[in-house]
Amino acid sequence: MNNTVLDAHNLKRVYDENTIPVYALNGVHLHIVRGEFTAIKGPSGSGKTTLLNMIGGLDEPTEGYVNINGTNITQLKGNKLINFRLNNIGFVFQSFNLIPVLTAKENIEFIMLLQKRPKAEREQRVKELLKEVGLADKAGKKPGELSGGQQQRVAVARALAPKPQFILADEPTANLDSVSAGNLLDMMAKLNREENMTFIFSTHDQRVIDRARRVITLEDGKIVNDTAPASLDHTLI
Amino acid sequence: MLLKISWRNIWRNKKRSIIIIAAVMTGLSAGIFLVAFYNGMIEQRVNTAIQSEISHLQVHHPGFTNDYDINFSLKNGAAILKQVQADPVVKATTGRVIIKGMIASAAGSSGITINAVIPEQEGLVTRLPGKLVSGNYFGAGKNNELLISQKLLNKLKLKLSNKAILTFQDKEGNITSAAFRIIGIYKTINTPYDETNVFVKIQDIDSLAGLNNQFNEIAILLHSNKTLKATRLKLSTAFPGITIKPWTEISPEIGLTVSVSEQMVFIFMGIILLALAFGIINTMMMAVLERTREIGMLLALGMNKIKIFKMILMETVLLVIAGCPGGIAFAFTAIAITKRTGISFKKFEEVYASFGYSDIVYPSLDRRQFGLIMLLVILTAIISALFPAWRTLRLKPAASIRK
Ligand SMILES: Nc1ncnc2c1ncn2[C@@H]1O[C@H](COP(=O)(O)OP(=O)(O)OP(=O)(O)O)[C@@H](O)[C@H]1O
Ligand SMILES: [Mg+2]
Numbered sequence: 001m002n003n004t005v006l007d008a009h010n011l012k013r014v015y016d017e018n019t020i021p022v023y024a025l026n027g028v029h030l031h032i033v034r035g036e037f038t039a040i041k042g043p044s045g046s047g048k049t050t051l052l053n054m055i056g057g058l059d060e061p062t063e064g065y066v067n068i069n070g071t072n073i074t075q076l077k078g079n080k081l082i083n084f085r086l087n088n089i090g091f092v093f094q095s096f097n098l099i100p101v102l103t104a105k106e107n108i109e110f111i112m113l114l115q116k117r118p119k120a121e122r123e124q125r126v127k128e129l130l131k132e133v134g135l136a137d138k139a140g141k142k143p144g145e146l147s148g149g150q151q152q153r154v155a156v157a158r159a160l161a162p163k164p165q166f167i168l169a170d171e172p173t174a175n176l177d178s179v180s181a182g183n184l185l186d187m188m189a190k191l192n193r194e195e196n197m198t199f200i201f202s203t204h205d206q207r208v209i210d211r212a213r214r215v216i217t218l219e220d221g222k223i224v225n226d227t228a229p230a231s232l233d234h235t236l237i
Numbered sequence: 238m239l240l241k242i243s244w245r246n247i248w249r250n251k252k253r254s255i256i257i258i259a260a261v262m263t264g265l266s267a268g269i270f271l272v273a274f275y276n277g278m279i280e281q282r283v284n285t286a287i288q289s290e291i292s293h294l295q296v297h298h299p300g301f302t303n304d305y306d307i308n309f310s311l312k313n314g315a316a317i318l319k320q321v322q323a324d325p326v327v328k329a330t331t332g333r334v335i336i337k338g339m340i341a342s343a344a345g346s347s348g349i350t351i352n353a354v355i356p357e358q359e360g361l362v363t364r365l366p367g368k369l370v371s372g373n374y375f376g377a378g379k380n381n382e383l384l385i386s387q388k389l390l391n392k393l394k395l396k397l398s399n400k401a402i403l404t405f406q407d408k409e410g411n412i413t414s415a416a417f418r419i420i421g422i423y424k425t426i427n428t429p430y431d432e433t434n435v436f437v438k439i440q441d442i443d444s445l446a447g448l449n450n451q452f453n454e455i456a457i458l459l460h461s462n463k464t465l466k467a468t469r470l471k472l473s474t475a476f477p478g479i480t481i482k483p484w485t486e487i488s489p490e491i492g493l494t495v496s497v498s499e500q501m502v503f504i505f506m507g508i509i510l511l512a513l514a515f516g517i518i519n520t521m522m523m524a525v526l527e528r529t530r531e532i533g534m535l536l537a538l539g540m541n542k543i544k545i546f547k548m549i550l551m552e553t554v555l556l557v558i559a560g561c562p563g564g565i566a567f568a569f570t571a572i573a574i575t576k577r578t579g580i581s582f583k584k585f586e587e588v589y590a591s592f593g594y595s596d597i598v599y600p601s602l603d604r605r606q607f608g609l610i611m612l613l614v615i616l617t618a619i620i621s622a623l624f625p626a627w628r629t630l631r632l633k634p635a636a637s638i639r640k
Contacts, residue, residue, distance in 0.1 A: 058537055059635035079541045086539025101245035113238045
C-alpha cells in the first residue's frame, strides 16, 4: 500500500524575478508519508514559510510541482484549489488564526460548515475535538477571551475537524510561552500517535525540534539536512 | 453562518458602523420626507386648481379653446347645464362666457380675459366670493359690476368703486366698449392668473355682445375625481359635437408641474443616494483593507471567493438594513405630524403664490413610492458593496497572511 501523502518535486520559488531575483526556494524535493511528525527548521529567511505555502497550495511555485495524495495541486486554479485545500489540508498559522467574531466552538465548526457536513456530525465532532484539545469548558468563548495557547489549540482542533490529509503549522508556538508551547506540542504528538494525523510544522524553537521524529533543515532555499528514517515503512498502517 | 459572521463583523467597529447606520437613517428619512413633501405640494396644487380654478370638467364648442372666439358658443348650453345639474355625482356646475378683451383706465390699458359668470353658481363652483379681499361680490339689480385683482388695479392706477372700460368684440365682430364699476378686489393663490383675469356678470356681457343667453363654457365640479370618466362619457354620448375636457387636459401646466416635481424628487433622491453610496464604499473599503490578513486566512482555510464576496456584500446590506427602521420611523413620524399641522411657508408666501402654490403644504406618501425608495436604497447598498467586495477577489492568500 502506498502511504505517500505528499510529494514535492524540484520546488523553486523566485521573488522579484525582474529586478534582483531572490530564490526563496531553490530545488526542494520532499516526500512525506502518512503519520509523519516532521519539523522544518532553518534560519530566518531560509524559506520555511515559502515551502509550507507551496505544499499547502497557498502560493504557486515558479518551477516544480506538488502532488498531494495523487492530485497535482500545482495545476489547480481558483476555487478548485480553494476547495482542495478545504477538503485535504489543515492549517495552523503563527497568530490571528481564528475568526475573531466566532466562538471557539463556531471556529472549529466553520470548516465543516463550508464542507456542508450535516449538523449532527458537526456537533459530535466539535464536542470530541474540544475535549481532545482540553477546551471543553471554553466552547462559547471568542478568541479574544482565550489565551494565546488556547487559541492555538482551537486552531489545531479546527484544522483537524475535517480529517485532512495532513496539517501544516507555520511556527505554531512562536507566540507562546514555553509551558503553552509544550502543551501544544504534547497535544499534537498525541493526535499524531492516536489518530495517525500527519503534522508538518516549521519552527525555530529547539525544544519543539527535539519533539519531532523527522527534522528537515533548510538553508537558502535548499534542504541541507534531513533526518528521515532510512525506512519509513515502520510508520503505522 | 455567513449571515452570522457578517452581522457580527458589523459590530467589530461600532463607531464606524453607527456612522453608516446614521447616514442611512438620515438619507432615508430625508428622502422619504422629501417625496412626501413634494406629493403634498402637488396634491395641494392640483386640488386648489380643481376646487377654485378649473373644476373637474369643462365643456366647450370644439372651436373655442384656442382663440376664445365669441362665436364658438355652446348651442345647447342650457340643456347641457340642466342635465348636468340633475346628476347626483355633480357637486356644482355653472355656465360662463369667456372672451378676450382689454381693460383701460386713464392711466393705461391691459389685455385681459373677461370671465362673465352667473354669480350664485360661480360661487359654488370656484368659490369666487371667498376670494374677495375687499369690496363686495356681485349684488342683485345693479348693472356693469366688475371684480378685479389688486395687481391689475395698481397697474391701472384705479381704486375700489372707480370705473374701468372693458373693450371686446361682439357677435357681429364689432368692437364694443362699456364702463364697469369696480365693486370688489379678489385674490387667488395664482398671481399670474390674477393679473390677467376680471369677472363680470353674464347678463351684462350677454346684452353687450348680443349672445342670447348662450354660454361658451360650462364648468363641472364633481364630488369625486373617481366619477370623472363616467360623467364625461355620459355627457359626450348625450351631446355629440361638444368638447369635454378633464382637468388634466384643461391645465397642461399642472400636469407639467407634476412631472417636473417628480423629476426634481428623482434628482434629490439621486444626490442623497450618491452621498450614501460614497459613505458606504469608503467604510467598507476600510473594513476590507483592515481585514486583509483575516480574509487571507479564510481563503487559506478553504472559504471560496464567492462566499467571501457574499460575506462582504451581506455585511454592507445588513448595515444599510439596520439603518432602515430608524429612518423609516423618523420619516413616518414627521409625515404623520406635518400631515395634521401642515408645513407653513408664510415667509415665502409671495414666491409660492407666483407659481400658483399655497403656502401650507401637507405631506403625503403612497405605498408605491415608499416601495420604490426602499428598492433604490437597497440597490444603492448592493451596488456600493460590489466594489469593496470585488477587492477581496484579488487577494492572494499567501501574500495576505504575511501582512
Ligand atoms: N512576498 C515576498 N516578496 C519578496 N521576497 C519575499 C517575499 N516573501 C518572502 N520573501 C523572501 O523569501 C525568502 C524566504 O522567506 P520565508 O518567509 O519563506 O523565510 P522563513 O524561513 O519563513 O523565515 P522566518 O523564519 O523569518 O519566518 C526571504 O529572503 C524573504 O525575504
Ligand atoms: Mg516564516
